[in-house]
Amino acid sequence: xxxxxxxxxxxxxxxxxxxxxxxxxxxxxxxxxxxxxxxxxxxxxxxxxxxxxxxxxxxxxxxxxxxxxxxxxxxxxxxxxxxxxxxxxxxxxxxxxxxxxxxxxxxxxxxxxxxxxxxxxxxxxxxxxxxxxxxxxxxxxxxxxxxxxxxxxxxxxxxxxxxxxxxxxxxxxxxxxxxxxxxxxxxxxxxxxxxxxxxxxxxxxxxxxxxxxxxxxxxxxxxxxxxxxxxxxxxxxxxxxxxxxxxxxxxxxxxxxxxxxxxxxxxxxxxxxxxxxxxxxxxxxxxxxx
Numbered sequence: 001x002x003x004x005x006x007x008x009x010x011x012x013x014x015x016x017x018x019x020x021x022x023x024x025x026x027x028x029x030x031x032x033x034x035x036x037x038x039x040x041x042x043x044x045x046x047x048x049x050x051x052x053x054x055x056x057x058x059x060x061x062x063x064x065x066x067x068x069x070x071x072x073x074x075x076x077x078x079x080x081x082x083x084x085x086x087x088x089x090x091x092x093x094x095x096x097x098x099x100x101x102x103x104x105x106x107x108x109x110x111x112x113x114x115x116x117x118x119x120x121x122x123x124x125x126x127x128x129x130x131x132x133x134x135x136x137x138x139x140x141x142x143x144x145x146x147x148x149x150x151x152x153x154x155x156x157x158x159x160x161x162x163x164x165x166x167x168x169x170x171x172x173x174x175x176x177x178x179x180x181x182x183x184x185x186x187x188x189x190x191x192x193x194x195x196x197x198x199x200x201x202x203x204x205x206x207x208x209x210x211x212x213x214x215x216x217x218x219x220x221x222x223x224x225x226x227x228x229x230x231x232x233x234x235x236x237x238x239x240x241x242x243x244x245x246x247x248x249x250x251x252x253x254x255x256x257x258x259x260x261x262x263x264x265x266x267x268x269x270x271x272x273x274x275x276x277x278x279x280x281x282x283x284x285x286x287x288x289x290x
Contacts, residue, residue: 001090001091001113001114002031002086002088002089002090002091003029003030003031003089003090003091003092003093003113004030004031004033004034004085004086004089004091004092004093004155005023005026005027005029005030005032005033005034005092005095006033006035006036006078006081006082006085006092006093006095007019007022007023007033007034007036007081007095007096007097008035008036008037008038008074008077008078008080008081008097009035009036009037009038009044009048009097010037010039010040010044010063010077011038011040011041011042011044012040012042012047012097013040013042013043013044013047014040014041014042014196014199015192015196015199015200015203016192016196017097017098018100018243018246019044019048019097019098020047020048020050020051021240021242021243021246022095022096022097022098022099022100023035023048023051023056023095024051024242025095025100025101025102025103025240026093026095026101027055028103028106029093029101029106029109029110029113030055030093031055032056032057032085032086032089033055033056033057034057034058034059034081034082034084035048035056035057035058035081036059036077036080036081036084037058037059037060037061038063038077039061039062039063045058045060057084059080059081059084061077061080064076067207068206068207068208068209068210069208070163070164070208071163071165071207071208072163072164072207073207074161074164074165074207075160075161075162075163075164076161078094078161078165079160079161082094082159082160082161083157085155086155087155089155090117090154090155091113091117091152091153091154091155092152092153092154092155093151093152094150094151094152094153094168096165098187098188098189099151099185099186099188100185100186100188100240100242100243101183101185101186101240102184102186102238102239103240103241105184108181108182108183109125109152109183112125112152112179113152116179121177121290122154122177122178122290123153123154123156123159123170123176123177123178124150124151124152124153124154124159124168124176124177124178124287125150125151125152125178125180125181126148126149126151126178126180126181126287126289127148127149127150127151127152127184127185128147128148128181128182128183129145129146129147129148129149129184129185129187130184130185130186130187130235130237131145131187131189131190132186132187132188132190132191133190133226133229133232134190134226134232134254134256135191135250135253135254136188136191136235136243136247136250137234137235137254138232138233138234138235138254138256139232139233139235140190140229140231140232141231141233141258141261142230142231142261142263143267143270143271143274143280143283144230144267146284147280148180148285148287149166149167149185149286150167150168150176150286151185153176156170158170162286164207164208166286167287168286169286175286175288176287176288177287177288177290178287178288178289178290179289180289186239186240186243188243192224193251193252194223194224194225194226194252195223195224197223197226198221198222198223198224201218201224202214202218202220205217205218226254227256230261230262230264230267231258231261231262231263232258232261233258234258270282
């Protein structure tokens with residue numbers, strides 16, 4: 001069995017992305033990792049080159065910043081990386097620049113890939129998600145956080161990155177058939193120095209919205225306000241080993257009183273239904289579970 005990893009990144013230093021940790025977390029599963037490095041305003045290319053492994057294959061790209069609708073450019077960059085993986089790979093493991101796989105899931109994921117390698121009815125593997133917020137001590141608890149997404153796909157070129165690169169579909173526009181895994185991706189996109197998080201919010205909204213919307217809806221501030229959140233819970237597990245050094249360098253403080261979590265009336269109803277049926281009414285699912 002041959003496995004390729006793939007990802008994309010731009011301005012990782014400016015926005016403080018844990019891209020090195022993301023790549024290192026899937027290296028034990030991969031024979032190669034393709035990294036589409038967009039032309040950056042910092043030392044992102046040098047950062048990727050500094051990772052001590054011969055498995056990394058870098059392709060340099062130019063982002064189309066005119067694609068200011070629905071995060072389409074993120075899917076385009078994802079597809080560039082996917083199209084560059086080795087043709088003889090059976091699986092492709094996708095990891096985004098702020099996602100990390102815990103080492104405890106390496107062997108279970110490997111076994112699942114081996115188990116389903118020759119099953120043509122399985123297009124991909126589905127992972128659970130932990131969305132960290134504000135600091136490495138809290139995770140999002142409300143239903144607005146997506147709880148599952150596809151991160152391992154067949155190396156079939158009729159599969160493509162969907163919308164803003166959160167998930168995948170298969171030509172012409174079909175949901176992938178997937179097997180859920182008892183494995184989780186740690187998502188650290190909402191854990192940054194408040195100054196870098198603010199800059200990310202101001203700049204990245206340009207991938208989805210026009211200038212008028214940004215001027216009206218994105219606050220101008222020196223630091224991001226982490227207090228404006230509905231509901232969090234304390235994280236009780238362990239972080240991936242590759243994240244330990246980064247976590248030790250944290251230089252800001254964020255505390256949240258979980259007893260003061262707040263939910264909208266609509267979410268209260270959804271949570272009540274979920275408590276009795278196990279269903280999440282209205283949950284977005286860009287996949288078909290087999």
